[in-house]
Amino acid sequence: MAFNETPVRHLISIAASAALVLGLASCSSAEQEQPEETQAASTSTESDNSPYREAKTENLARVVSEDFPQTPTVISDPGYSGIESSKMFFDSSETVVVAGAGISQELRAASIGVVAHSPVLHAPGINDAAVIAEIERLGASTVLLVGDALPGFDENSLEKVNTVIHDPGTEEALAELTSLQFEDKTVEDISDVTRMTAQLVPEEQTLLVPSWEKMPEKAGAEKVEAFPVQTKRDGDMAPVVIASPESGISAVATARAYGAEIRFMDYPDPRLNSETMEMVAGLADKPLLALGDQFGTGELLSAKIERGETITTELPGGGGLVFPGRRMVALYGHPSGPALGAMGEQPPAEAVARVKEMAAEYQQFEEQPVIPAFEVIATVASEFPGDDGNFSNEFAPEELTGYIDAITEAGGYAVIDLQPGRASFLEQAKLYEDLLKRPNVGLALDPEWKIGPDEQPMTRVGSAEASEIDEVAQWLAQLIDENKLPQKAFVLHQFQTQMLRDRESIKTDYPELAFVLHADGHGVAEEKIATWNTMREGLSPNYFMAWKNFYDEDFPTFSPQQTYEEVNPRPWFVSYQ
Incomplete structure (x- = not known):
């Protein structure tokens, strides 16, 4: 009235x-x-x-x-x-x-x-x-x-x-x-x-x-x-x-x-x-x-509401979105050992304890929950063609589950990382479909060594086209929708503009995916910040930014306080290699 x-x-x-x-x-x-008829609340809510x-x-x-x-x-x-x-x-x-x-x-x-x-x-x-x-x-x-x-x-x-x-x-x-x-x-x-x-x-x-x-x-x-x-x-x-x-x-x-x-x-x-x-x-x-x-x-907003009502499993730290609502600090690596990163320097339980301590250090400088995470290498480019001729080593899913189980059972998050040689991102992503059906497992695409059909890996920094990213995004979004999963982190690694030459053409409006741009350059502080700023130029606001700290290749390695207070904007995802 x-x-x-x-x-x-x-x-x-x-x-x-x-x-x-x-x-x-x-x-x-x-x-x-006044409307001629007033509809009462739907009786469907009764059930x-x-x-x-x-x-x-x-x-x-x-x-x-x-x-x-x-x-x-x-x-x-x-x-x-x-x-x-x-x-x-x-x-x-x-x-x-x-x-x-x-x-x-x-x-x-x-x-x-x-x-x-x-x-x-x-x-x-x-x-x-x-x-x-x-x-x-x-x-x-x-x-x-x-x-x-x-x-x-x-x-x-x-x-x-x-x-x-x-x-x-x-x-x-x-x-x-x-x-x-x-x-x-x-x-x-x-x-x-x-x-x-x-x-x-x-x-x-x-x-x-x-x-x-x-x-x-x-x-x-x-x-x-x-x-x-x-x-x-x-x-x-x-x-x-x-x-x-x-x-x-x-x-x-x-x-x-x-x-x-x-x-x-x-x-x-x-x-x-x-x-x-x-x-x-x-x-x-x-x-x-x-x-x-x-x-x-309006259509996208409607889809988000439908997904929010369908998915009742909250992500670590609460809510149905990967970001915002939480930040993450991750150890990066492979279960085989320290050669491919810090995560494999210790067994799963010890790695979880280590990254939880790291997340706690970051929590001092952040109001949102800081969640421990692992970025687990699943495929990596090789100098040898292998039996399939794709110059890429694909590790069996069961080789990764020990670390993935450990971090997710501890209330953390896991990201499966793909670094193909001549293989396509999509064919490799499908190898880990069962792991990606888990609610707290995301996917990262790293084109660093991805090369053409006639090239040799590790002779140049690789690259990927928007169309290659889009086909994985579409497949992953469909997988999430069909299995009624919460939103997933979809991480794209980039430290040179040529790695994603047509980045602006990538479709980023999938409500099922949180697009993350991982600017993982290394070196002295000035070089890292310069890479960070360059990667952000022309970037769609649909991306969340991620930062990598290197133990051996940064001079010096940023402290948690430096990472959160000197890197602008504050990264949502921080990994350590």
């Missing part, structure tokens, strides 16, 4: 106010016409034994206006303008709040807009025409400009606009604008701006103020006109709306101004943990709005 927010100062007579309120209440599409049964029942019981999309939909927000959010939630509005450049201006506009139930737009100076067009579409008669928004915009700019209010930016002006007493709430870190915007409550009249930036004030401004406060629009028929740190302030504020509840998740994938899965349980084919392109497409 809609309710009215009544300002102390009346701009018009009581009778006219009542007419205006009725007019404003009717201008939202959600309240023009649902998943951990999200109660959340599904609650989510499916929501009555959502038919004017909203009836399946998961991502609301794009180019330039963080809030325009698309305004179009989604408001058919029209008598008022609009427009913020200029700067977080302080956006947060002040958001705070006012939520209390006034007014759409909030962001005009930092690069999209003025688009913002003005949205004001015109809304048919607004009163526009509040916060900060340096829309210079030159006045009552003559659009036919229906008859009042343009310039906010002086002061505490006194805020009281004059709304006739309400706002309470300041400081935002200490920029990473919290969206979360705190999503938590704004109209009845509490909170003004969000960033600790690192002051609101520009306009000295000598005349007495400020009052800004009308509208009624809440949603009529308790808004869909579930989700946001993440990447969501725009104005887009989130507009949804809150409409009356929608914002469910905030720390990462734009509901499989992050059980709490975020409960936010969207049962909504894979039902109304759900996601604020920002970081959520992907």
